[in-house]
Structures are given as structure tokens and as C-alpha cells.
Amino acid sequence: MSVTTSEAEKHAAATYAAGLVEDGMRVGLGTGSTVAPLIPVLAARGLNLRCVATSVATAEAAVAAGLVVESFDALPELDIAIDGADQIAPGPWLIKGGGRAHTREKLVAVAAARFVVIASHEKPVPRLTPPVPLELLAFGLESTLMRLGQATVRGGVLSPDGGIIADWTGAFDDPAELARRLDADPGVVGHGLFEPGLVSDVVVATGADVEHTRFARP
Numbered sequence: 001m002s003v004t005t006s007e008a009e010k011h012a013a014a015t016y017a018a019g020l021v022e023d024g025m026r027v028g029l030g031t032g033s034t035v036a037p038l039i040p041v042l043a044a045r046g047l048n049l050r051c052v053a054t055s056v057a058t059a060e061a062a063v064a065a066g067l068v069v070e071s072f073d074a075l076p077e078l079d080i081a082i083d084g085a086d087q088i089a090p091g092p093w094l095i096k097g098g099g100r101a102h103t104r105e106k107l108v109a110v111a112a113a114r115f116v117v118i119a120s121h122e123k124p125v126p127r128l129t130p131p132v133p134l135e136l137l138a139f140g141l142e143s144t145l146m147r148l149g150q151a152t153v154r155g156g157v158l159s160p161d162g163g164i165i166a167d168w169t170g171a172f173d174d175p176a177e178l179a180r181r182l183d184a185d186p187g188v189v190g191h192g193l194f195e196p197g198l199v200s201d202v203v204v205a206t207g208a209d210v211e212h213t214r215f216a217r218p
Contacts, residue, residue: 030083097133144187
């Protein structure tokens with residue numbers, strides 16, 4: 001089976017990001033198809049690393065590759081976290097959550113001194129568009145959906161912490177305004193809008209080229 005352009009680009013971006021990791025670092029590992037090629041490349045470097053995984057699937061893959069995975073409580077501060085994104089807009093604003101782990105991924109991004117986003121060429125966009133993944137409490141779910149008005153339960157498996165996965169489907173012009181609205185609702189555990197202040201680096205592979213952009217993080 002031939003490797004698709006997207007798969008090759010994900011591998012290229014992951015390989016580049018693995019090169020940003022230094023010996024002795026505490027590393028946050030994201031979830032999804034873009035992070036999947038990162039794990040074996042990172043393990044092959046043979047560094048002394050302590051890792052936190054954002055999902056069971058990532059933890060299992062990391063341990064199988066030979067990486068040391070610890071609980072987040074054991075490593076509350078991280079040197080670097082690496083993860084993919086569903087959309088990357090100027091700012092950079094991100095939409096994440098295709099892998100249902102966006103709440104954990106945001107917690108890990110906040111805990112990391114450096115948050116590196118890796119992506120293939122189609123992920124950068126002029127502006128963010130729906131859907132925006134949501135994690136909702138099961139308790140009072142129908143009440144939460146009524147308040148939100150433009151959210152649809154995705155179905156399928158739950159989040160890594162047992163939350164209901166849904167998607168905000170309404171149009172929006174200002175991601176900051178939508179993020180504030182979602183943050184204010186008590187039924188919303190987390191949403192997939194990642195604000196610019198979280199992001200330190202964006203690594204995008206386009207064909208054979210890899211573009212690395214650094215951002216000032218407060």
C-alpha cells in the first residue's frame with residue numbers, strides 16, 4: 001500500500017518536532033493520527049525522557065515503543081508538549097478534538113513550557129469553521145444541549161474521562177467570543193478551541209518542505 005501525501009507529511013512534521021526534544025525532558029504526548037508517527041521516531045532517539053500521554057491509545061503506543069509514561073499528577077509541569085490540530089488559523093487559533101481527547105490535550109498544553117503543534121499541509125486555514133468539538137457532562141446533558149442550541153452529540157465512544165463528545169455546529173466569526181461562551185456554561189467540560197497564548201510553535205509539512213514558525217507565548 002502506498003503512503004499518501006498526508007501520511008508522509010505527518011511523518012515529516014513529527015520527525016522535525018521530535019528533533020526539538022532534548023535529553024532529560026518531561027514530554028506531553030497528544031492524541032491522533034498526526035502524533036502516531038511521532039512516538040516511534042521519538043523513541044528511536046534513545047533519550048532519557050519522562051512522558052505524559054493524553055489518551056490510553058497514546059500511552060499504550062508510547063510504552064510499546066519503549067518510552068517511559070507516567071501519570072500527569074507525577075509530572076504536573078512539562079518542558080514540551082507535541083500534538084496535532086484539526087484546523088490552524090492565524091493567531092494561531094486552533095481547533096482540536098477529532099480524537100476526542102481535547103480536554104486532556106488542553107490541560108497538557110497549559111502545563112508545558114513549550115507547546116508544539118504539528119500538521120500536514122491541509123490543516124492551516126484562513127479562518128476557523130465549525131464543527132468545534134465539545135466534551136459535555138452526562139449529568140443534565142439535555143439541559144446543556146438546550147442552552148447551547150447549536151450542539152450535536154457525536155455518538156460513539158466517550159472521552160478518556162467519560163465525557164459525552166459533541167460538536168458545536170453553528171457558524172462563528174470570533175473564536176474568542178465563542179470560547180468565552182462555551183467556557184461559561186457549567187455543562188461544558190472542555191471545548192476544542194485553543195487560543196493563541198497556548199501555542200509556542202507550529203510545524204507544518206508541505207510536500208518535502210517543513211515550515212517551522214515560533215510564537216511568543218505569555
